[in-house]
Amino acid sequence: MIRISEIQESFRIAFEGLQANKLRSFLTTLGVVIGITFVILMGWFLNGLDAALESTVNLLGTDVMYIDKWSWSGGQNWRKTMQRKNITYQQAMEFCNSVKTAEVSLPEAHKWGTTVKERDRTITGISVIGVPYSYSQLPAGTVLYGRFFSQFEDEYSTNVTVLGYGVAKALFPEGDAIGRTIKIGGRTFEIIGVIIKRGTMMMDFVDNQVIIPISTFFGVYGMTGRSISIAVKAGSAEKLDETRAEATGLMRSIRNVPPGQEEDFSINETQTFKEQVETLRLATWGIGIGLTLLSFIVGIIGIMNIMFVSVTERTKEIGIRKSLGAKSSSILTQFLVESASLCLVGALIAFTFCSVVIAIAVRLVPEADFLTPYVPPQLILIAAIVSIIVGILAGIVPAMRASALDPVEALRYES
Amino acid sequence: MSTPLIHIEHIARTYEMGGETVHALRDVSLDIHSNEYVALMGPSGSGKSTLMNILGCLDTPSLGVYTFKGLDVNEMTDDDLAEIRNKEIGFVFQTFNLLPRATALKNIELPLIYSGISSQIRKERAIKALEDVGLGDRMLHRPNELSGGQRQRVAIARALVTEPSIILADEPTGNLDTKTGIEIMKLFQDLWSKGNTVILVTHEEDIARHARRIIRIRDGKVESDTINPNPVTSFEIP
Ligand SMILES: Nc1ncnc2c1ncn2[C@@H]1O[C@H](COP(=O)(O)OP(=O)(O)OP(=O)(O)O)[C@@H](O)[C@H]1O
Numbered sequence: 001m002i003r004i005s006e007i008q009e010s011f012r013i014a015f016e017g018l019q020a021n022k023l024r025s026f027l028t029t030l031g032v033v034i035g036i037t038f039v040i041l042m043g044w045f046l047n048g049l050d051a052a053l054e055s056t057v058n059l060l061g062t063d064v065m066y067i068d069k070w071s072w073s074g075g076q077n078w079r080k081t082m083q084r085k086n087i088t089y090q091q092a093m094e095f096c097n098s099v100k101t102a103e104v105s106l107p108e109a110h111k112w113g114t115t116v117k118e119r120d121r122t123i124t125g126i127s128v129i130g131v132p133y134s135y136s137q138l139p140a141g142t143v144l145y146g147r148f149f150s151q152f153e154d155e156y157s158t159n160v161t162v163l164g165y166g167v168a169k170a171l172f173p174e175g176d177a178i179g180r181t182i183k184i185g186g187r188t189f190e191i192i193g194v195i196i197k198r199g200t201m202m203m204d205f206v207d208n209q210v211i212i213p214i215s216t217f218f219g220v221y222g223m224t225g226r227s228i229s230i231a232v233k234a235g236s237a238e239k240l241d242e243t244r245a246e247a248t249g250l251m252r253s254i255r256n257v258p259p260g261q262e263e264d265f266s267i268n269e270t271q272t273f274k275e276q277v278e279t280l281r282l283a284t285w286g287i288g289i290g291l292t293l294l295s296f297i298v299g300i301i302g303i304m305n306i307m308f309v310s311v312t313e314r315t316k317e318i319g320i321r322k323s324l325g326a327k328s329s330s331i332l333t334q335f336l337v338e339s340a341s342l343c344l345v346g347a348l349i350a351f352t353f354c355s356v357v358i359a360i361a362v363r364l365v366p367e368a369d370f371l372t373p374y375v376p377p378q379l380i381l382i383a384a385i386v387s388i389i390v391g392i393l394a395g396i397v398p399a400m401r402a403s404a405l406d407p408v409e410a411l412r413y414e415s
Numbered sequence: 416m417s418t419p420l421i422h423i424e425h426i427a428r429t430y431e432m433g434g435e436t437v438h439a440l441r442d443v444s445l446d447i448h449s450n451e452y453v454a455l456m457g458p459s460g461s462g463k464s465t466l467m468n469i470l471g472c473l474d475t476p477s478l479g480v481y482t483f484k485g486l487d488v489n490e491m492t493d494d495d496l497a498e499i500r501n502k503e504i505g506f507v508f509q510t511f512n513l514l515p516r517a518t519a520l521k522n523i524e525l526p527l528i529y530s531g532i533s534s535q536i537r538k539e540r541a542i543k544a545l546e547d548v549g550l551g552d553r554m555l556h557r558p559n560e561l562s563g564g565q566r567q568r569v570a571i572a573r574a575l576v577t578e579p580s581i582i583l584a585d586e587p588t589g590n591l592d593t594k595t596g597i598e599i600m601k602l603f604q605d606l607w608s609k610g611n612t613v614i615l616v617t618h619e620e621d622i623a624r625h626a627r628r629i630i631r632i633r634d635g636k637v638e639s640d641t642i643n644p645n646p647v648t649s650f651e652i653p
C-alpha cells in the first residue's frame with residue numbers, strides 16, 4: 001500500500017522539480033499544451049454546435065413535423081424527389097381537416113429568395129411564408145414584440161406582416177418596427193409583430209423570413225405551381241410516433257399512393273437537423289482527434305525523455321530514499337506523480353491560452369453566437385483527466401526504471 | 416544466550432565484472448547481539464562496505480544464511496527488506512547522503528514519510544532527533560549551509576529518528592577532521608550506552624578503539640574477532 005504521507009511527499013518533490021527547472025518543464029510540456037489546446041478548442045466548438053442545435057430544435061419544437069415534397073436531409077435520390085407532384089393547398093387543407101392526433105396542423109406556403117423594401121432600403125434573400133393565424137400556436141410563431149395576425153385579418157387577406165428577428169433587426173435596428181410599413185412583392189404591408197430570435201449562425205434562415213396571412217400570400221404570389229408544406233404539432237414528444245403514423249397513412253390516402261409503393265412526400269422532423277449537424281461533428285472530430293493524437297505522441301516522447309533525464313539525475317537520491325525504507329512502489333509513485341504534474345501544468349497553460357483565444361474569437365466573430373465566450377467547465381475536467389493519463393503514459397517506463405534500481409548501485413552513483 | 420540480533424553463516428558475495436568474478440566476501444560467519452558496539456576494520460577493498468550493505472538489508476548475499484531477529488532474510492521480498500531498512504536499521508554513510516535540496520528537518524523526516532507517520536508527529540520527532548544531536552538551531556538549514564560535522568549529525572539524527580534496532584555506520588568519520596570525528600564518536604558512545612546496537616566501519620585504529628568488539632576483515636574473510644580489552648571512553652581532543 002502506498003501511504004498518504006508518501007503521496008504528499010511525491011507532490012512536494014514534483015512541485016520542487018517544476019520550480020527548479022521552469023524553462024525545461026515548460027519546453028517539455030509543449031506537446032501536451034498543444035494537445036490539450038486541441039481538446040479544449042474542439043470540445044468548445046462541438047459544445048457550441050450542440051447548444052445551437054438544441055436551441056434551434058427547441059424553438060422549432062421537438063414535437064413538430066413538417067410534411068413536405070422535399071426531404072430536409074436531402075438523403076433521397078434527387079431525381080426521384082423532383083418527379084414528386086406538388087402538395088396542393090387542397091390536399092393540405094384536407095389533411096388539416098382530417099388529422100386527429102395533432103394538436104395543431106396548418107398549411108405553409110413559401111416563396112424563397114425574395115426582396116423586401118423599406119423606403120429606400122432593400123434586403124434580399126428573404127423568404128416569405130404564408131400561414132393561417134393558427135401559426136401563432138407553434139413555437140416558431142412566438143412573437144417577441146407586437147402581435148400575430150388575427151383570424152379576421154387572415155380571412156380578409158389583410159396586408160399585415162410579422163417579421164423574422166433577423167429581418168426586423170436589419171431594417172429597424174432601433175427596434176421600432178411595429179406600425180411601420182414595408183414592401184413585399186411590390187405591395188405595402190403593415191408590420192404588426194416581430195418573431196423571437198430562433199436561429200443561430202448555422203440556421204439563421206429561420207430568422208430571415210417574413211410571415212403574412214396565407215390568403216394574402218396567394219393573392220400576391222398565386223396558389224398554383226407551388227408545393228405547400230404542412231406543419232403538424234403532435235402536442236408532445238411522446239405522441240410523435242402516433243402522429244407520424246397517422247400523418248403518413250392520411251397523406252398516402254390523400255395523395256392516392258398505392259399500398260406497397262414508396263411515399264411521394266417526406267415527413268421532416270427537427271431530428272433531421274441533428275443528422276446534418278452530425279456530419280459537421282464527425283468532421284471536427286476527425287481532424288481534431290488526428291491533430292490531438294499527433295501532438296500527444298510528440299508530448300509523450302518529450303516528457304518520457306525528460307523523465308529519463310530526471311531519473312538519471314536523481315539516481316543517488318533514489319538510492320538514499322531506498323536506503324531509508326522507500327519501497328519500489330513509493331519510487332514508482334514519486335515519478336508518476338512528477339510526470340502527471342508536468343502534464344497538468346501543460347493543461348493549465350493550454351487552458352489559459354484557450355481562454356484568451358476563445359475570448360478573442362468570440363469578439364472577432366460576433367455572428368458565432370452559439371459559441372460560449374469561455375471554456376466550458378466540463379472541458380476543464382476532461383483536459384485535466386486527459387493530461388494526467390498522458391502524464392502516466394509518458395512516465396510509466398522511466399518510473400519503472402527508477403523503481404527497479406538496485407539500492408547499493410544507486411547509492412554508489414556519482415553524478 | 417539470547418537469540419542474536421544478527422546471525423550470518425558462511426555468507427559470500429560475488430560480483431560479475433566483464434566475465435570475471437569478484438569475490439567481495441568469501442565466507443563470513445558472525446553473530447551480533449543486541450547492544451553490542453562493533454568496529455569492522457580492514458584494508459581498502461577487503462569487503463567491509465559489502466558486509467555492511469548486507470547487514471543493512473540493502474544487498475543480499477550470493478550464498479549463505481542471514482537471519483535478522485530470527486527471520487530469514489533470504490526469504491524476504493524487496494518490500495519486506497525496505498520495511499526492515501525503514502524500521503530496524505539506521506544508516507550513517509561516509510558521504511552523509513543527505514538530500515541536497517531538503518532542509519535538515521526534511522531530511523530527518525524522510526524515513527518517517529516511508530513509515531506513513533502523519534506530518535505533525537513526523538515534525539515533532541524530527542525536531543527532537545535534531546535537538547538530540549545538538550543541532551536544534553539548524554533545522555531549516557540545507558546541507559550546503561552546514562559544516563561536515565553538522566551534516567553527519569543530521570545524518571545520525573535521520574538514522575535515529577525511527578528508533579531502529581541497529582545503527583550501521585560506514586566510515587562515519589572518514590570525511591571529517593579528527594576533532595569533529597571525535598565529536599561524532601561521542602554521539603555513538605552515547606547511543607550505545609543508552610542501549611542501542613552500533614556497528615561501524617573504519618580503518619582508523621583511533622576510531623576503532625571506542626568499540627567494545629573489533630572484527631578485522633581481509634580478502635572477504637574474517638581475520639580476527641576480538642573483544643577490545645580497554646575501550647576509550649574519554650573524548651578529550653588530543
Ligand atoms: N558493484 C560492484 N561491482 C563490482 N565489484 C564490486 C562492487 N562493489 C564492490 N566491489 C568489489 O568488492 C570488493 C569489496 O568492496 P567493498 O566496497 O566492500 O570494500 P571496502 O572494504 O568497503 O573498501 P573501502 O575501505 O575502500 O571502502 C572490492 O574489490 C570491490 O572492487
Ligand SMILES: [Mg+2]
Nearest residue numbers: 463464465585
Ligand atoms: Mg567501503
